[in-house]
Amino acid sequence: MTVSDVLFLAICLITLVAAWRVVVSAKVMHAALWLGLTFFGVAAVFLMLSADFVAAAQVLVYVGAITVLLIFGIMLSEGTEGTPRGSERSSLGRKVAPVGAAAGFAALMVYLYHQAGLRQPPPAEVATDTPRAIGTLLFSDFVIPFEVASLVLLVGMVGAIVLAMREEG
Numbered sequence: 001m002t003v004s005d006v007l008f009l010a011i012c013l014i015t016l017v018a019a020w021r022v023v024v025s026a027k028v029m030h031a032a033l034w035l036g037l038t039f040f041g042v043a044a045v046f047l048m049l050s051a052d053f054v055a056a057a058q059v060l061v062y063v064g065a066i067t068v069l070l071i072f073g074i075m076l077s078e079g080t081e082g083t084p085r086g087s088e089r090s091s092l093g094r095k096v097a098p099v100g101a102a103a104g105f106a107a108l109m110v111y112l113y114h115q116a117g118l119r120q121p122p123p124a125e126v127a128t129d130t131p132r133a134i135g136t137l138l139f140s141d142f143v144i145p146f147e148v149a150s151l152v153l154l155v156g157m158v159g160a161i162v163l164a165m166r167e168e169g
Contacts, residue, residue: 015041
């Protein structure tokens with residue numbers, strides 16, 4: 001086992017523990033902070049898989065925008081404590097159920113993978129310029145889906161503005 005393998009397993013373990021803490025945290029603020037650590041762990045896994053552009057997008061979008069938005073929303077809301085009623089008691093089932101559900105899902109995925117008969121592709125060369133390759137593909141082969149996604153986002157933004165105007169008026 002190489003140093004890279006050990007580092008990969010350590011990052012995966014930290015990410016899994018952080019994701020588990022998101023589910024079992026009694027306070028919403030703690031869950032949001034654990035979620036930020038989970039997103040950083042996923043970005044680190046992408047970095048180890050030589051997907052630098054995806055890792056940067058993960059940090060910018062999920063850690064930089066989503067987690068910060070959640071934390072600001074929690075801080076600006078009326079219930080700053082964020083502890084639901086009845087969650088003071090710590091039950092073993094509440095802490096073990098997410099692990100059981102994740103293990104069941106992982107077992108199902110492994111079973112489906114083996115039933116599909118998928119084979120590991122031969123190792124390809126590591127792309128050194130992934131942002132350029134992604135940009136070229138987005139504006140050549142995938143230009144129609146890219147434009148459709150932008151139109152869907154535009155319609156969602158207009159819908160949010162219309163709903164906000166109705167609530168104020």
